[in-house]
Amino acid sequence: MLRILQFLKGYVRMKIWGVSPERFLNLCSNKNILLWDICKDGDAYTMCISLSAFLQLRPIARKTGVRVVILQKFGLPFLLPNLLKRKIFIAGLFLCVAFWIISYRFVWDITLEGNYQITQEVFSDFLASRQVRVGMQKTDLDISDLEKEIRRAFPEITWTSVRLSGTRLEISIKENDAPMYTEPEVTEGGQNLVSEYAGVITSMIVRSGVPMVKIGDIVEEGTLLVEGRVPIYNEDATVREYMFITADADITVEHSLTYQDSLPATYIQKTYTGRRSSRPFIRLGSREFKLPQERPYLVYDTVIQGHTPMALEKLSIPISWGQYVYREYMNVEHEYTLKEAEELLMEKELHFLATLEEKGVQIIEKDVKIEEGSAYWTMEGWILVDQPTGRLVPIAAQEAAPEAAQ
Amino acid sequence: MKKKQAEGPSRREAIIDSLSLPKDILLGALRVTLTGSQEAWVENYKGILEYTECQILLQGKNCQVCFEGQRLSIEYYTNEDMKISGCIRCVRYQ
Numbered sequence: 001m002l003r004i005l006q007f008l009k010g011y012v013r014m015k016i017w018g019v020s021p022e023r024f025l026n027l028c029s030n031k032n033i034l035l036w037d038i039c040k041d042g043d044a045y046t047m048c049i050s051l052s053a054f055l056q057l058r059p060i061a062r063k064t065g066v067r068v069v070i071l072q073k074f075g076l077p078f079l080l081p082n083l084l085k086r087k088i089f090i091a092g093l094f095l096c097v098a099f100w101i102i103s104y105r106f107v108w109d110i111t112l113e114g115n116y117q118i119t120q121e122v123f124s125d126f127l128a129s130r131q132v133r134v135g136m137q138k139t140d141l142d143i144s145d146l147e148k149e150i151r152r153a154f155p156e157i158t159w160t161s162v163r164l165s166g167t168r169l170e171i172s173i174k175e176n177d178a179p180m181y182t183e184p185e186v187t188e189g190g191q192n193l194v195s196e197y198a199g200v201i202t203s204m205i206v207r208s209g210v211p212m213v214k215i216g217d218i219v220e221e222g223t224l225l226v227e228g229r230v231p232i233y234n235e236d237a238t239v240r241e242y243m244f245i246t247a248d249a250d251i252t253v254e255h256s257l258t259y260q261d262s263l264p265a266t267y268i269q270k271t272y273t274g275r276r277s278s279r280p281f282i283r284l285g286s287r288e289f290k291l292p293q294e295r296p297y298l299v300y301d302t303v304i305q306g307h308t309p310m311a312l313e314k315l316s317i318p319i320s321w322g323q324y325v326y327r328e329y330m331n332v333e334h335e336y337t338l339k340e341a342e343e344l345l346m347e348k349e350l351h352f353l354a355t356l357e358e359k360g361v362q363i364i365e366k367d368v369k370i371e372e373g374s375a376y377w378t379m380e381g382w383i384l385v386d387q388p389t390g391r392l393v394p395i396a397a398q399e400a401a402p403e404a405a406q
Numbered sequence: 407m408k409k410k411q412a413e414g415p416s417r418r419e420a421i422i423d424s425l426s427l428p429k430d431i432l433l434g435a436l437r438v439t440l441t442g443s444q445e446a447w448v449e450n451y452k453g454i455l456e457y458t459e460c461q462i463l464l465q466g467k468n469c470q471v472c473f474e475g476q477r478l479s480i481e482y483y484t485n486e487d488m489k490i491s492g493c494i495r496c497v498r499y500q
Contacts, residue, residue, distance in 0.1 A: 026453035029485045038480035040459045047480075 010051035010075030013037075017044035019065030027060045028053075051077055107136050108167040108318055114174050118154060123171075126153055134285070134318070138164060190228035190244030191392040195219045199255025202386055209247030225251055228395050244395060252362075253389045256382045259368055261348050263341055263377040270301070270329045278323040285318045297328035338370075341377040345370055349379065362386040434467035438497060446473060446490045446497070454483075462490055470500040 016024060021044075028035055028049075033056065038047040049057070054070075061068050084090065110132070112123055127133065130149060132141065143162045150160045150173065159174040193209065198220045201213055209226035213219060226247035231239045275297065281290035283306070306322035336344070353363060368381030422432050430437040430450055439447040448464060448471070455470065456463040457480070462473045478492035 022454045022457055025457070025483060029453070029483055032485055034482065034484050035480075036482040038457075038483055040457060040479070045457070 007075045010077035012070045013048050013072040015044050015046050015069045016066050018067050021045050024064040024066045107169045110169045112171045114172050190395045191246040192228045193226040193247040193390045194393050195223045196389045196391050197253050197255045199253040202254045203252045206249040252386050254386050256384045259381050261379045266333050266335050268331045269334050271332045272329045275328040278325045280323045282321040296326040300326045300328045345379040436466035443494045449487045472498045
């Protein structure tokens with residue numbers, strides 16, 4: 001810090017010699033003149049002194065019979081006159097400062113974080129409809145109003161924070177993690193619960209309706225599990241009337257699923273030839289400028305290597321450059337070995353089982369085999385599962401069906 | 407008269423000692439702080455009497471102090487304090 005101040009104020013390195021240099025030093029200190037880096041150089045002394053103090057030295061030097069010579073000049077006051085002579089440099093400096101100042105007045109980047117259900121595209125469209133876009137002036141942005149509009153437009157967003165960090169607009173949102181509660185649909189005439197699979201009932205919790213099956217019963221697809229028509233009895237045990245409600249129950253059925261999957265016997269693999277070429281580009285916002293070039297190879301892929309200067313990245317100014325690297329490759333056909341085919345098919349099967357488990361299906365037993373065909377590897381077998389079941393069917397429709405059948 | 411002058415400082419010193427007051431402020435005693443043999447800070451001096459690469463002689467209120475060594479230089483010099491750097495071999499009071 002002291003060095004910076006000294007540079008800004010300017011200082012000189014001087015040489016003194018004469019009758020009484022020690023007295024010269026003492027008089028300087030008495031007049032509160034700071035001297036530093038004092039060194040003995042033969043018969044003379046060299047030292048540093050600030051520019052303003054140097055101008056006060058004449059009476060002291062005369063009094064002590066000391067001669068003073070400037071050896072070197074340092075600091076801004078000495079640099080400035082030379083700099084002012086360089087008109088293009090000064091113009092460039094002003095333009096640079098003006099560029100930063102003007103750039104700082106705009107929003108150059110918009111970031112969104114915390115979105116899981118709402119996609120980036122949907123949110124970008126929403127921002128565009130509210131005239132919030134890259135390149136807009138910061139003064140046109142009403143942050144609190146934007147926060148309110150986000151919450152209003154997306155009811156699933158429970159919390160939102162919008163802030164300007166330099167020239168970047170940072171939007172953080174929090175979506176509602178809890179499942180959205182939907183009102184059960186009230187159907188005229190009530191609804192029955194029927195089985196979706198053929199199997200054996202393993203558990204049953206009925207919340208409303210009349211259970212028509214019990215644990216251990218074998219059911220078919222479409223078998224009535226819980227009836228939505230609840231009888232109301234008279235005192236003499238005769239049915240007075242029926243109340244129609246929507247049946248509600250948690251029922252699981254043990255049944256077997258057939259599992260089948262296949263994998264082609266061959267696959268295409270990219271093999272790079274090692275030949276590559278590059279094409280430089282410069283990108284300003286969404287516009288890109290690159291050197292013209294013909295199709296480099298017959299078959300190739302492209303890697304984009306971009307660079308953004310640190311200063312521009314901090315300011316979020318969308319200027320970057322880099323190169324397109326084209327890499328030639330050949331499509332080579334390979335055959336899967338038994339081990340590779342096993343690994344891939346097992347991976348697919350595990351993925352399938354994980355999807356089932358996510359749906360609340362419990363896997364009890366499985367038996368699958370891998371077989372080699374002429375053009376495919378196949379995986380076949382069965383999986384015994386305990387799966388929640390129950391599909392709502394309007395009572396009128398279900399009753400109408402048997403009548404129609406009759 | 408001579409006896410008074412001789413007794414004066416000692417009585418003052420005794421009072422300052424008994425009250426545990428700082429001597430460098432009240433008596434104007436030289437204050438030398440050494441860091442290893444490379445750096446020395448000096449306060450309460452009157453001025454420089456002699457300065458060469460091998461010796462720096464300072465005048466205090468009551469005595470003189472001499473720093474002896476090699477490549478001695480003064481990093482800064484103000485009315486309040488100064489810093490001597492170099493290879494200090496000896497600090498001698500005269």
